[in-house]
Amino acid sequence: MTFDVAQVRADFPILTREINGHPLVYLDSANTSQKPRQVIEAMRVHNERHNGNVSRSVHTLGTEATSAYEDARAKVAAFINAATPDEIVFTKNSTEAINLVAHSAGQHLRLQPGDEIVISEMEHHSNIVPWQLLCERTGATLRWFGVTDDGRLDESQLETLVNERTKLVSVVHMSNVLGTINDVSRIVARAREVGALVLLDCSQSVPHLPVDVRTLGADFIAFTGHKMLGPTGIGVLWGRYSLLAEMPPFLAGGSMIETVTMGGTTYAAPPARFEAGTPPIAEAVGLGAAVDYLTGLGMEAVHQHEQDITAYALKTLLDVPGVRLFGPATPEGRGGTLSFGVDGVHPHDVGQVLDALGVEVRVGHHCAKPTCVRFGVPAMTRASFYLYTTTDEIDDLARGLDQVKKVFG
Amino acid sequence: MMLDGLYQEIILDHYKHPHGRGLRDPFNGEAHHVNPTCGDEITVRVTAAGSSFSDISYDGLGCSISQASASVLYELLLNRSTADAAGIHEAFVALMQGRGQVEPDEDVLGDGIAFAGVAKFPARVKCALLPWMAFKDAAARAGVDVSSTDATAPEASEVKA
Numbered sequence A: 001m002t003f004d005v006a007q008v009r010a011d012f013p014i015l016t017r018e019i020n021g022h023p024l025v026y027l028d029s030a031n032t033s034q035k036p037r038q039v040i041e042a043m044r045v046h047n048e049r050h051n052g053n054v055s056r057s058v059h060t061l062g063t064e065a066t067s068a069y070e071d072a073r074a075k076v077a078a079f080i081n082a083a084t085p086d087e088i089v090f091t092k093n094s095t096e097a098i099n100l101v102a103h104s105a106g107q108h109l110r111l112q113p114g115d116e117i118v119i120s121e122m123e124h125h126s127n128i129v130p131w132q133l134l135c136e137r138t139g140a141t142l143r144w145f146g147v148t149d150d151g152r153l154d155e156s157q158l159e160t161l162v163n164e165r166t167k168l169v170s171v172v173h174m175s176n177v178l179g180t181i182n183d184v185s186r187i188v189a190r191a192r193e194v195g196a197l198v199l200l201d202c203s204q205s206v207p208h209l210p211v212d213v214r215t216l217g218a219d220f221i222a223f224t225g226h227k228m229l230g231p232t233g234i235g236v237l238w239g240r241y242s243l244l245a246e247m248p249p250f251l252a253g254g255s256m257i258e259t260v261t262m263g264g265t266t267y268a269a270p271p272a273r274f275e276a277g278t279p280p281i282a283e284a285v286g287l288g289a290a291v292d293y294l295t296g297l298g299m300e301a302v303h304q305h306e307q308d309i310t311a312y313a314l315k316t317l318l319d320v321p322g323v324r325l326f327g328p329a330t331p332e333g334r335g336g337t338l339s340f341g342v343d344g345v346h347p348h349d350v351g352q353v354l355d356a357l358g359v360e361v362r363v364g365h366h367c368a369k370p371t372c373v374r375f376g377v378p379a380m381t382r383a384s385f386y387l388y389t390t391t392d393e394i395d396d397l398a399r400g401l402d403q404v405k406k407v408f409g
Numbered sequence B: 001m002m003l004d005g006l007y008q009e010i011i012l013d014h015y016k017h018p019h020g021r022g023l024r025d026p027f028n029g030e031a032h033h034v035n036p037t038c039g040d041e042i043t044v045r046v047t048a049a050g051s052s053f054s055d056i057s058y059d060g061l062g063c064s065i066s067q068a069s070a071s072v073l074y075e076l077l078l079n080r081s082t083a084d085a086a087g088i089h090e091a092f093v094a095l096m097q098g099r100g101q102v103e104p105d106e107d108v109l110g111d112g113i114a115f116a117g118v119a120k121f122p123a124r125v126k127c128a129l130l131p132w133m134a135f136k137d138a139a140a141r142a143g144v145d146v147s148s149t150d151a152t153a154p155e156a157s158e159v160k161a
Helices: A005-009 A037-049 A060-079 A094-108 A129-138 A185-194 A241-246 A281-297 A299-318 A347-356 A369-374 A391-408 B009-016 B064-077 B082-096 B106-120 B122-141
Strands: A088-091 A116-120 A141-147 A166-172 A197-201 A220-224 A235-239 A257-261 A264-267 A323-326 A337-342 A362-364 A380-384 B029-035 B040-049 B052-061
Touching (some): A037 A281, A088 A094, A094 A166, A094 A197, A094 A235, A166 A185, A281 A299, A299 A323, A299 A337, A299 A391, A337 A347, A337 A391, A347 B122, B009 B064, B009 B106, B040 B064, B040 B122, B052 B064, B064 B082, B064 B106, B064 B122, B082 B106, B106 B122
Parallel strands (some): A116 A141, A116 A166, A166 A197, A197 A220
Antiparallel strands (some): A088 A235, A257 A264, A337 A380, A362 A380, B040 B052
8 A cells, every 4th residue: 555645634634724824734743743533533433422431330331431441552552562451551641651650660669879860861851850850859860861963862971871870761762853763772782781771752753653662672661642643631651561560559549449448558450550540531542543543554654754754854944045954964763853943033933934824833942951952052943744744845844934034034 | 914913123123133232230130031932031130220220231042022022121111210111011011911902102112012913922922021021020139119010921930841
């Protein structure tokens, strides 16, 4: 089956919208993706026909809802080649998934002064702040990989950075700013040598390329539904089952218990142990539909389309005078997220002029201030692509940048 | 669309040729504000000698709206009595928070009336107010209260991830 972008676009109702009198050119999928009608429809049908609470009802609706929720878990597990659906913990988003690990694995590791946690300078704030807080709580030390001038992870100090004091390494699989796809194999191998756990923030990779947790070799990965055609309000933590089984709970309440007395509580096995309270049920159904949609197209085909778009966009943008790219300048080892500066024009102004032309990009620090600081700028403009992005839209972006330069020239 | 309403020539002119820019000594009140959504930053210093502002200096990194707004602030408030400055401050904040429904008074706001269009872009109101909120805090640290009853823009001074 060949990948037909026009056919894909026909599945996304929002892409027919006009913005400020221009056809919508949506170049902000790294922020949140748009949703195909298959996802919207699956959630609508669930709410109209099958709504009930999960895991506690004997009635028909409750049973249907439970089975829909667990089906979604199984779909997500298969999508990333997890050993069992029980390795999939539904959370609110990637941020919550990372916080879950910082709390529960952090407690399981019995961190103390002298222990070290390693992150990198290209992380989203959600993969920085939870570790800063964990270090504050335990006295452990936070260390990080630097970033090279061309936007790659600087692994030159790997042997000293990840050492026998390192208890956990948490790095991004694909940068939400630079677009860099990190080959994490050396880091994972080094972490294994010293006995450290590895978490990969896959928020930007799982939506865009085939991800196989058994190949990656990490202990945990985190990602979120709304960046992969699904709804907001649902994220995923994948963890090795044996490890999840040893970890204490994070949030406490209903559904995560085995038995409760006034004197004490025992906890359910994973994944229920980590899913306190009523979970995002309709959102799980939507995420399951998103996984079906992506699987139907094939993640290899999705990735190839984005590689083609990225190659075209790199060439187009680098041809625009005054544009400075942050991150790898060739499509190898990078995804379809391009951050750049326009000489003499603040990103906020770039974004405003582009919006007037219907071109929606993200501007600002992208919740990755240390990455911006690394490249000496307070903010960047970011265009990010997905399976529905066309080369025409890249041309619209380039024309928009000409307009930006006219307004501020 | 109404981009012309946002990027008035006066604003672009103040952005490209800012008035009074650069931090100066001496001063008796200073404040540094950050716009968390876009990372824009500004530092404002004031010298309140007697009952007027004998110097206002600033430096910052930011978009055309925030930087032009600082330049206009300097023009409008320098050497004004603290009472006049408070009135102008109040009028500018009211204009920005008026959702485009407030008719600005050129006699009070001078070049500041060019920001009337900004009030129609909710995402940019914070940019325009950034230097004004920093000024208010700097003045407070110099012992001068220029706050008006509703001159609050909490988001403009929060620092969050």
